[in-house]
Amino acid sequence: MRTPPLTTAPPLVLSGVRAAYGRIEVVHGVDLSVPAGSVFALLGPNGAGKSTLLKVISGRMRQTAGTVAIGDIDLKRPTPAALAKLGVCAIPEGRGVFPNLTVRDNLLIWSYQGVSASKVEEIAYERFPKLKERRRQLAGTLSGGEQQMLAIARALAGDPKVLLLDELSMGLAPLVVAELYELVGQIASRGVTVVLVEQFVTMAVEVATDAAIMLHGAIHATGSPQEMGAMAAQAYLADGGA
Amino acid sequence: MTTFLTFTVIGIVSGAVYAIVATGLVVTYTTTGVFNFAHGAVAMFAAFSYWQMTQSWGWNSLLALVVVLFIEAPLLALFVEETYMRRLYGATVVRSLMVSLGLLLILVGLAQAIWPAEQRSLPEFFAGHTVSLFNVVITYHQVIVVIVAILIAIGLRIYLRQVRSGIAMRAVVDDPDLLAMAGASPRRVARSGWILGFFLAALAGILISPELQVQGLDINFLTLLVVNGYAAAIVGRLRNLPWTFAGGIALGLAEAYATGYLPGHIPVNLVSEISVLTPVVFLFVALLVVPSSRLRAVGRLTVATPPRVASLVESIRGSVLFVAIAVGATFVLGGSMIGSVTQGLALGIVALSLILVTGYAGQVSLCQLTFMGIGAFVMSKVASGGASWWGLIIGVLVCAAVGAIVSLPALRLQGLYLALATLAFAQAAYYGFFSNISFIPQGGAVPVGRLSIPGISTSGDKAYMVFVAVAFVLCAIGVLAIRRSVWGRRLVALNDSPAAFATLGMSPQLSKMLVFAASAALAGIGGVLYAGQPLALNANDVQMFASLELVLFVTIFGIRTVTGAALGGLAAALLPLASSHLPWWGTGLTGVAAGVGISLMANVPDGVLGVPWLVRNVRIPGISPRRAPSIEAVQGA
DSSP: OOOOOOSSOOOEEEEEEEEEETTEEEEEEEEEEEOTTOEEEEEOOTTSSHHHHHHHHTTSSOOSEEEEEETTEEESSOOHHHHHHHTEEEEOSSOOSOTTSBHHHHHHHGGGGSSOHHHHHHHHHHHOHHHHHTTTSBGGGSOHHHHHHHHHHHHHHTOOSEEEEEOTTTTOOHHHHHHHHHHHHHHHHTTOEEEEEESOHHHHHHHOSEEEEEETTEEEEEEOHHHHHHHHHHHHHHHHHO | OHHHHHHHHHHHHHHHHHHHHHHHHHHHHHHHSOOOTTHHHHHHHHHHHHHIIIIISOOOHHHHHHIIIIIIHHHHHHHHHHHTGGGGTTOOHHHHHHHHHHHHHHHHHHHHHHSOSOOOOOOOTTTTOEEEETTEEEEHHHHHHHHHHHHHHHHHHHHHHHSHHHHHHHHHHHOHHHHHHTTOOHHHHHHHHHHHHHHHHHHHHHHHGGGOTTTOSOHHHHHHTHHHHHHHHHHTTTTOHHHHHHHHHHHHHHHHHHHHHOBTTBOHHHHTTHHHHHHHHHHHHHHHHSOGGGOOOOSOOOOOOOOOOOOHHHHHHHHHHHHHHHHHHHHHOOHHHHHHHHHHHHHHHHHHHHIIIIIITOOOOSOHHHHHHHHHHHHHHHTTTSOOHHHHHHHHHHHHHHHHHHHHHHTTOOHHHHHHHHHHHHHHHIIIIITOTTTSOTTOOEEOOOOOBTTBOOOSHHHHHHHHHHHHHHHHHHHHHHHHSHHHHHHHHHHHOHHHHHHTTOOHHHHHHHHHHHHHHHHHHHHHHHHHTTTEEOGGGGOHHHHHHHHHHHHHHOTTSHHHHHHHHHHHHHHHHHHHTSOGGGGGHHHHHHHHHHHHTTTOTTOGGGOHHHHHHOOOTTTSOOOOOOHHHHHHO
């Protein structure tokens, strides 16, 4: 893909997106519009298809039908690498770090996105001094929160225009989650379109500007984060009882 | 003192060669996640290509060097990555080991087909030019080898730690998807890793070959020289290049000092084997000394769904059918074919021992034919060249005891490292025992008789074949019974998660030791029956390559099913027979067939018998598992 990198935060438009694992379809025709520069929280219970949808947006999984448009670029068959070069930063579920590489090596990998290696280190260590102390340590031996910090550090350093976060809070203490979400808010304020998939509703709605609830592979409702947050508990319980 | 310095200089030079080999292994492992058993075979193939160009076609050395290092090695790497290794990312350690062993056999087979055995040698670079150090004359070539080894160690250390593309090569093993999300192409990075690995292997092959003045260019010797590389690589814990370099030098020195000072202190017959045994002992010791927590595996493991285990009734039904087919075959098959099928069935029993230790318990053993040899050897000694049931019982007990001893490293090793330890044992047993004239006369064989049941003679080849077939099904029923038992479930649990196994209050160590002992005993039974066919055990029957071929064939047909063991054993015995009827190029056929088979099966965890089409469409009564009920049927119930 020869598309030049994004210079401003673009809107994301999903039309009729379907996705399946083998013959089992888990996303059934999702239409979603994420405004440019917004922090969009995609809420929903386990198995709703949120992470699968994020995989499609980040190019890690090919949709079986529908389109994903980032700004005015209609992505037919984007690869994760091409999207990364475009300015889309995806942090997958379960810590987006290389466990057998040192903290420093992990940071240097992100210099693929056109930022110099020294700049990446400078930005990351300035925000997370703890990472500097542990720069020679294998990432797999860091605590869960530190690993997530390392993953977020690349979002800070890479200057992305779209940030896709999958279950940032998974397995972390509430204090750590609060710290990470504060950081997401800071990144968003620099003019980045953020999509966050989250089960931990309270934190997500605090930083979000828009939200949607996903149930059974389809968008159940969209609206303000507060409305969606209130509706989420009810929707989860209803889903759990189904 | 001069003698000491002489051996020190010699040791450093040969250590530099080992360091180059080991560095290539470590680089391939850290950048691809595959421990390339074929590294030595690539080195061998490159050295022979270089010989072909310079000595046979008369090309200029520099031109040939450029062609081999910068064209042939990268092209071979790309071909292997595309056809072989691409499908291995995320595979289990066992499967990636098997596939690289398959590649080894293909390259050896091809080399045997292209370059028939004859005396070949490569001249040194700057031949005739020497320098003197501590009164030791060193050739320019040897100086070049040491300098190249140092440059490679330093250069790669910097590249893989400081340069972005070098770090990406290590990252792609951890998580290719995540690397893609960082903007790099995982495929391109993985290909670069293979190219670098093959380049280093080719370089090592070309630099080493002129040093082999005694053996000359020898396919097996060059391929196995990589064992020395394994030993040095383990010192570097398969990731640290400076330590790997130090390991290479230490091994070179150990070998030089052993050659210099040991003769006179050890049995005369072992003196000629010092150069072969030193690296094996070094590897074994290194595996035991390097802290196991530091021997981390790179890459990810995946777990495949195990095949269903046949019930007792099903296994008896299948056994009756199997013996009936064997009886029928005796009326159809000719003389030499009867002999090979009988040996195939006996190898099938050895293959059953692999099902137990590798298929069920997940402990990779590459020395099962060594146990087979021990079983036959003990029988020969106890029964004075004949056969007796006491000989079988004692043979089995000795095998079980040796198996338990060999399992000692397994108590702290697993996966790749255990495979290397068993490989070292197979090599040590072959060179230190089976091919040693003190135990088995040179060129001769150990006489072994045929077991029989009172009233039934097995002196006829056909009767003996049926006898071995019955023995096979009895062993198979036993193995399946073990799998269904509490112990069998424990073995599978041990394979799935040793940590969870230990938390349930069971001892992983004891279970590993028992399974090694049981499988060695089973292999011993196979050995007694195998040697009974030709009435002798030959040292060549228990060569490490033969062990590898058997493991590969069993993996091709399914290492978790007894049917896979039967077919694997038969294939290992019959393919050499087929290749012996072919012209000179047929020699390598067995290896090539095993290698190609394993590459085709790389994605099917249960081998040929696990191919979805076969599972769905081919039904063998009593052998094929019952069809699972459909999802609809379950939901409707």
